[in-house]
Amino acid sequence: MIEYRTLRVALLGAGSVGSQVAAQLLGRADELASRAGAGIELAGIAVRDVDAPRDADLPRELFTADPEELILSSDIVVELIGGIEPARTLILKALGSGADVVTANKALLAAHGPELFAAAEQVGAQLHYEAAVAGAIPIIRPLRDSLAGDRVQRILGIVNGTTNYILDEMHTKGLGLEEALAVATDLGYAEADPTADIEGHDAAAKAAILAGLAFHTTVPLESVHCEGITGVTAAQIESAKQAGYVVKLLAICEQLESGVSARVHPALVPASHPLASVHGANNAVFVQAEAAGDLMFYGAGAGGIQTASAVLGDIVSVARRHVAGGPGVAESTASAVGIAPFGSIQTRYQISLEVDDRPGVLAAVAGVFSEQGVSVETVLQSSAASAATLVIVTHLAPESALAGTVEALRSNDVVRDVASVLRVEGL
Numbered sequence: 001m002i003e004y005r006t007l008r009v010a011l012l013g014a015g016s017v018g019s020q021v022a023a024q025l026l027g028r029a030d031e032l033a034s035r036a037g038a039g040i041e042l043a044g045i046a047v048r049d050v051d052a053p054r055d056a057d058l059p060r061e062l063f064t065a066d067p068e069e070l071i072l073s074s075d076i077v078v079e080l081i082g083g084i085e086p087a088r089t090l091i092l093k094a095l096g097s098g099a100d101v102v103t104a105n106k107a108l109l110a111a112h113g114p115e116l117f118a119a120a121e122q123v124g125a126q127l128h129y130e131a132a133v134a135g136a137i138p139i140i141r142p143l144r145d146s147l148a149g150d151r152v153q154r155i156l157g158i159v160n161g162t163t164n165y166i167l168d169e170m171h172t173k174g175l176g177l178e179e180a181l182a183v184a185t186d187l188g189y190a191e192a193d194p195t196a197d198i199e200g201h202d203a204a205a206k207a208a209i210l211a212g213l214a215f216h217t218t219v220p221l222e223s224v225h226c227e228g229i230t231g232v233t234a235a236q237i238e239s240a241k242q243a244g245y246v247v248k249l250l251a252i253c254e255q256l257e258s259g260v261s262a263r264v265h266p267a268l269v270p271a272s273h274p275l276a277s278v279h280g281a282n283n284a285v286f287v288q289a290e291a292a293g294d295l296m297f298y299g300a301g302a303g304g305i306q307t308a309s310a311v312l313g314d315i316v317s318v319a320r321r322h323v324a325g326g327p328g329v330a331e332s333t334a335s336a337v338g339i340a341p342f343g344s345i346q347t348r349y350q351i352s353l354e355v356d357d358r359p360g361v362l363a364a365v366a367g368v369f370s371e372q373g374v375s376v377e378t379v380l381q382s383s384a385a386s387a388a389t390l391v392i393v394t395h396l397a398p399e400s401a402l403a404g405t406v407e408a409l410r411s412n413d414v415v416r417d418v419a420s421v422l423r424v425e426g427l
């Protein structure tokens with residue numbers, strides 16, 4: 001029988017993810033100890049309401065409403081509360097006391113990452129966050145470690161499970177956004193405040209984290225262009241389907257000549273593209289690297305037990321470092337490259353217009369594109385009574401030129417309505 005040193009784990013939060021982490025730590029203690037080379041003892045669970053019902057059967061005596069006392073007597077602190085405060089203060093307290101920290105809190109890392117990583121570095125502690133992006137999918141460690149010797153050029157991904165679930169339900173079953181969101185919330189996918197999901201803020205936080213890691217810099221959350229799915233209509237989903245596309249909320253991080261860019265917005269993806277087949281709350285992240293070429297990471301992007309897998313991996317990893325000794329590895333932000341202006345990003349638009357059905361209209365519309373320097377790839381026309389619908393897909397063009405084109409179309413006499421504007425990715 002091997003005698004292990006025992007590490008005390010403080011768990012902060014026992015919601016969708018925390019309750020599953022607690023159940024696994026209690027139910028698989030021997031197995032995890034043999035992997036970590038140290039006993040991992042769940043010392044206590046700090047929550048708001050110690051008497052609230054939990055998703056897992058957990059001993060009542062482990063619960064406390066006093067996180068600070070628990071933190072100060074622990075070697076590893078696992079933060080699964082979410083949001084900015086009190087999570088930030090509690091993590092700083094944990095790091096200050098020399099404890100290693102594991103968190104799934106992308107909102108906090110995107111907003112206060114530099115402060116937290118500096119606090120960890122100061123005491124040689126580790127701050128691990130595999131669960132913060134794309135739930136169960138290992139993506140942080142591959143970017144931070146496996147690809148540390150390569151040059152990442154682009155990341156294209158679906159990184160929010162709730163919105164992918166909603167868009168998939170809208171696409172495959174014709175459900176409305178609110179109806180699908182209610183199910184996603186019941187299933188434990190959504191944030192405590194689900195507007196973070198549907199307005200794109202959760203995906204934007206993840207994009208900031210991914211871009212920072214991939215390009216070895218700090219990407220401020222405010223620099224991430226963010227559009228959610230609340231403007232996506234049933235009509236857009238239906239016409240996307242007819243045209244052979246699927247609407248997905250994408251996070252795109254790029255290293256451009258003008259700097260680093262991270263953006264989140266709904267986009268049309270060809271039905272034949274692998275991202276179009278990402279269903280339910282699954283996520284997928286494509287990474288393009290100079291030497292490695294194209295890599296794809298796919299799996300559960302949300303859910304309590306699935307996310308617990310990533311959290312447990314981090315706990316075992318930090319426990320190993322405790323056993324081996326030595327300081328944790330600091331974040332690499334050495335490139336300090338700037339942020340690219342949003343207008344310089346190259347993208348494609350699909351623009352649906354209601355126009356007069358009379359001679360000269362097509363030429364007038366084409367003239368607007370030409371004046372803005374935007375090249376048209378395809379035009380589809382359908383007519384009804386005196387009106388026609390034009391569905392135009394552009395070639396790649398700078399975002400500023402495309403936005404200028406849409407503005408000019410809106411004020412053009414032959415255009416009755418700019419019915420839909422969506423970016424197109426994955427062509």
Ligand code: NDP
Pocket residue numbers: 012013014015016017018046047048049050052067079080081082083085086104105106107131132135188189190191192301302303304307
């Ligand atoms: P939940 O809202 O389900 O749970 C939050 C937990 O934190 C609850 O147990 C709550 O206590 C506790 N809590 C809230 N405020 C305080 C406080 N002031 N002091 C002490 N405890 C507090 O969140 P999730 O489990 O869904 O998410 C946790 C984290 O994991 C978040 O950062 C989230 O973004 C992230 N994440 C979530 C995923 C998911 O699929 N759900 C996937 C990947 C990451 P009480 O129960 O008593 O109210």
Ligand code: HSE
Pocket residue numbers: 132133134135159160161162163189190191197202301302303
């Ligand atoms: N609310 C998040 C999502 C949880 O739906 O993706 C996982 O980060």
